[in-house]
Amino acid sequence: MNExxxxxxxxxxxxxxxxxxPPFSRLEKRQIRTILDQATSRRYDSGVAIFEEGHPAxxxxxxxxxxxxxxxxxPTGEQVxxxxxxxxxxxxxxxxxxxxxxxxxAMTATESIVLSWPTRLWDTFVAExxxxxxxxxxxxxxxxxxxxxxxxxxxxxxxxxRVANAxxxxxxxxxxxxxxxxxxxxxxxxxDLSELTATTLHTxxxxxxxxxxxxxxxxxxxxxxxxxxxxxxxxxxx
Amino acid sequence: MNExxxxxxxxxxxxxxxxxxPPFSRLEKRQIRTILDQATSRRYDSGVAIFEEGHPAxxxxxxxxxxxxxxxxxPTGEQVxxxxxxxxxxxxxxxxxxxxxxxxxAMTATESIVLSWPTRLWDTFVAExxxxxxxxxxxxxxxxxxxxxxxxxxxxxxxxxRVANAxxxxxxxxxxxxxxxxxxxxxxxxxDLSELTATTLHTxxxxxxxxxxxxxxxxxxxxxxxxxxxxxxxxxxx
DNA sequence: GTCGGAATTTGCTCTGGAGCAAACTTCCGC
DNA sequence: GCGGAAGTTTGCTCCAGAGCAAATTCCGAC
Numbered sequence: 001m002n003e004x005x006x007x008x009x010x011x012x013x014x015x016x017x018x019x020x021x022p023p024f025s026r027l028e029k030r031q032i033r034t035i036l037d038q039a040t041s042r043r044y045d046s047g048v049a050i051f052e053e054g055h056p057a058x059x060x061x062x063x064x065x066x067x068x069x070x071x072x073x074x075p076t077g078e079q080v081x082x083x084x085x086x087x088x089x090x091x092x093x094x095x096x097x098x099x100x101x102x103x104x105x106a107m108t109a110t111e112s113i114v115l116s117w118p119t120r121l122w123d124t125f126v127a128e129x130x131x132x133x134x135x136x137x138x139x140x141x142x143x144x145x146x147x148x149x150x151x152x153x154x155x156x157x158x159x160x161x162r163v164a165n166a167x168x169x170x171x172x173x174x175x176x177x178x179x180x181x182x183x184x185x186x187x188x189x190x191x192d193l194s195e196l197t198a199t200t201l202h203t204x205x206x207x208x209x210x211x212x213x214x215x216x217x218x219x220x221x222x223x224x225x226x227x228x229x230x231x232x233x234x235x236x237x238x
Numbered sequence: 239m240n241e242x243x244x245x246x247x248x249x250x251x252x253x254x255x256x257x258x259x260p261p262f263s264r265l266e267k268r269q270i271r272t273i274l275d276q277a278t279s280r281r282y283d284s285g286v287a288i289f290e291e292g293h294p295a296x297x298x299x300x301x302x303x304x305x306x307x308x309x310x311x312x313p314t315g316e317q318v319x320x321x322x323x324x325x326x327x328x329x330x331x332x333x334x335x336x337x338x339x340x341x342x343x344a345m346t347a348t349e350s351i352v353l354s355w356p357t358r359l360w361d362t363f364v365a366e367x368x369x370x371x372x373x374x375x376x377x378x379x380x381x382x383x384x385x386x387x388x389x390x391x392x393x394x395x396x397x398x399x400r401v402a403n404a405x406x407x408x409x410x411x412x413x414x415x416x417x418x419x420x421x422x423x424x425x426x427x428x429x430d431l432s433e434l435t436a437t438t439l440h441t442x443x444x445x446x447x448x449x450x451x452x453x454x455x456x457x458x459x460x461x462x463x464x465x466x467x468x469x470x471x472x473x474x475x476x
Numbered sequence: 477g478t479c480g481g482a483a484t485t486t487g488c489t490c491t492g493g494a495g496c497a498a499a500c501t502t503c504c505g506c
Numbered sequence: 507g508c509g510g511a512a513g514t515t516t517g518c519t520c521c522a523g524a525g526c527a528a529a530t531t532c533c534g535a536c
Contacts, residue, residue, distance in 0.1 A: 072390050075475065080393045082386055097379025098372060103386060134336060140378075141335025147385045148320055148341060152310050154392035155318045155436035159523065189483065198393035200524060205485055221483060221532055237313065397493065427513065441493060443515055459502060459513060 013041060013115075017064060021088050022139065026131040035125070039115040046187070050092070050106040050114060057094035057102050059116040063087050066112025067174060067186050070104045071195070081196045082150075083143060084109075086173045090136055095122040097140075110186040154198055157238065162197040163207050164236040167217070171226050180218060181227035189222055251279060251353075255302060259326050260377065264369040273363070277353040284425070288330070288344040288352060295332035295340050297354040301325050304350025305412060305424050308342045309433070319434045320388075321381060322347075324411045328374055333360040335378075348424040392436055395476060400435040401445050402474040405455070409464050418456060419465035427460055 013036045018024040024032055039062075044050060050061060053072060063085060070083040070091070082104055085091050094102050117125075126133045153162050167184075176185040190201040190208070197204070208224070211217045216232060218225040226232060251274045256262040262270055277300075282288060288299060291310060301323060308321040308329070320342055323329050332340050355363075364371045391400050405422075414423040428439040428446070435442070446462070449455045454470060456463040464470060 072386060074390060074394050076394070078394055080390045082389055094379075096375060097382060098376030099379050099383075103379075103383050137334060138336030141332075141337050141341075144335060144382060144385070145337075145341050147382070147389065148310060151320055151385065151388055151392065152312060152318045154389065156312050156314070156316055190485095191483080201484080202486085202525085203523060205483095206523095209485070219484095428515095429513080438494060439514080440495085440516085443513095444493095447515070457514095 013039065017115075018062075021062070023090060023132050023135040024129075025135070027129055031129060035117075035129075036115075038121060039117055041113065041115050044108045044112045044114060046108055046110050046112075048108055050108065050112075051102050053103065053105045054101050057092065057100060057119050059092065059118055060090065060095060060122060061092045061106075062090050062115040064113040064115055066114075067109040068112060069107050069109050069192075071107055072104050079195050080198065081192075083146060084170070084173065084196075087112075089139055092116075093122070093136060093140075095119050096133075096136060109188070109192070159197065159199045159203055160207055161236050161238050163193065163199070163204060164232045166193060166197050167224065167226060168229065168232055168236060171229065175226075178225060181225040182229065183223065183225040187222035188224060193224075251277065255353075256300075259300070261328060261370050261373040262367075263373070265367055269367060273355075273367075274353075276359060277355055279351065279353050282346045282350045282352060284346055284348050284350075286346055288346065288350075289340050291341065291343045292339050295330065295338060295357055297330065297356055298328065298333060298360060299330045299344075300328050300353040302351040302353055304352075305347040306350060307345050307347050307430075309345055310342050317433050318436065319430075321384060322408070322411065322434075325350075327377055330354075331360070331374060331378075333357050334371075334374060347426070347430070397435065397437045397441055398445055399474050399476045401431065401437070401442060402470045404431060404435050405462065405464060406467065406470055406474060409467065413464075416463060419463045420467065421461065421463040425460035426462060 015029055015032045015036065018032050018036065019027075019029075024035070027035075040059075041064075044066070050068065051057075051059070065087050067087065068085040068091060069081050070085060071079050071081050073079055085106075091106055092102060094100065097103075153165060157165070170184050170188070171182045174185050175182040177183075190204045194201045194204045208217060208219050211232075212219060214231075216226070216228045216235075218227055253267055253270045253274065256270050256274065257265075257267075262273070265273075278297075279302075282304070288306065289295075289297070303325050305325065306323040306329060307319050308323060309317050309319050311317055323344075329344055330340060332338065335341075391403060395403075408422050408426070409420045412423050413420040415421075428442045432439045432442045446455060446457050449470075450457060452469075454464070454466045454473075456465055
């Protein structure tokens with residue numbers, strides 16, 4: 001807990017953390033240094049809120065490592081996952097959309113490392129760093145596209161297709177090759193998956209069991225491996 | 239049809255068209271003049287596409303009058319309405335999100351008047367006109383919020399609630415007071431409403447019939463009047 | 477190891493709302 | 507005024523998937 005000699009290097013973050021990430025990729029080392037010096041770094045346990053819907057958007061964040069679910073809670077207390085955010089993306093950028101409160105809650109799905117800056121710096125970043133705005137809006141555009149897709153899925157597809165597609169998206173974003181297939185590399189329960197696809201954990205469980213019998217997936221507690229992605233793609237299209 | 243003396247004023251658009259609209263509201267008359275001179279004005283019939291999903295985003299648009307539905311078409315040919323856009327808003331602003339193609343199709347729901355500019359001017363507008371970017375991102379933020387709400391609705395609510403909420407949103411955006419209630423001031427069919435709420439026209443029809451018997455709404459062909467908004471609000475919450 | 481809680485599986489029932497079919501109504505063009 | 511097309515209503519059937527209940531398995535804490 002104590003750093004004998006090099007105490008000052010402990011909190012000092014390395015520039016290489018950011019250089020390859022889209023919103024910062026075009027910046028000079030010196031600029032990144034400045035940005036990092038203004039940042040607060042923090043580790044979150046799995047399953048805790050980084051920020052909450054409706055609260056004033058005081059900070060914006062960069063997910064360095066881990067995985068975050070953006071969720072909304074309905075009046076009746078159900079959770080709906082609106083979006084998944086993988087490491088390397090900004091989140092909580094309410095300011096970019098002219099909002100003063102967070103429109104949703106961000107919840108870690110794994111242990112996560114997050115940088116953050118006070119929202120008042122947002123405008124500075126946009127003004128001073130070339131490409132910063134463009135790149136973040138590109139990410140945003142991507143998210144809007146995802147949300148659109150999700151609306152279409154919810155509106156037209158059957159549960160089986162939705163779950164298949166959700167799995168495919170998850171392995172695309174966070175798949176890790178293991179023998180026998182591609183594994184989702186963070187713990188995910190049937191219940192999580194049901195919130196992602198707007199169904200019940202029972203139905204998800206039944207589907208997975210069925211697929212496992214057919215050799216499409218392999219699932220243990222909190223862990224899912226896709227063995228035959230192609231077959232899932234077919235299922236996903238109905 | 240012919241302008242005897244003042245022919246040259248015919249195609250000339252009046253500055254007042256834009257002065258009160260958010261993205262332009264902070265601009266000087268001279269600037270608005272320039273913007274208008276670069277614009278193409280066009281009238282669309284009801285039910286035609288202004289631009290289509292996947293096509294290169296060559297222009298961006300301002301809906302001056304009318305009403306537009308932003309739709310997506312599924313592989314199986316069904317239409318899903320993702321968003322409704324009322325007069326006074328920009329649309330087709332793919333550029334703002336770093337996209338080179340339109341992410342969805344925009345279809346007029348009524349006869350509409352639309353201004354448009356070549357996409358290459360987008361960056362100019364953002365750079366030159368103070369507040370333009372901020373204001374458009376605010377609109378965008380609003381739309382993201384709406385999409386989020388829609389996802390939650392689709393994921394958790396029953397059809398009756400969704401239809402009730404859709405109606406309420408429509409009268410909020412485009413309601414016109416008439417005796418006996420508030421009327422949606424553009425023609426909308428049961429089928430349109432079913433695409434908006436991800437159900438079938440049959441179910442919508444049954445619901446409306448039921449509500450009409452209870453005195454909540456009044457509906458004719460392509461026309462719906464809400465008589466008791468409060469009761470609908472209650473229905474909408476389940 | 478053993479205990480307890482969390483996650484998962486599975487069976488059974490019940491229903492919202494889709495799907496299909498058919499009649500009816502309204503409107504528009506000739 | 508007379509078709510015919512577009513929009514609407516209504517009845518009936520059927521099933522995907524929710525809801526409930528219970529058993530089982532897994533895992534971490536002690």
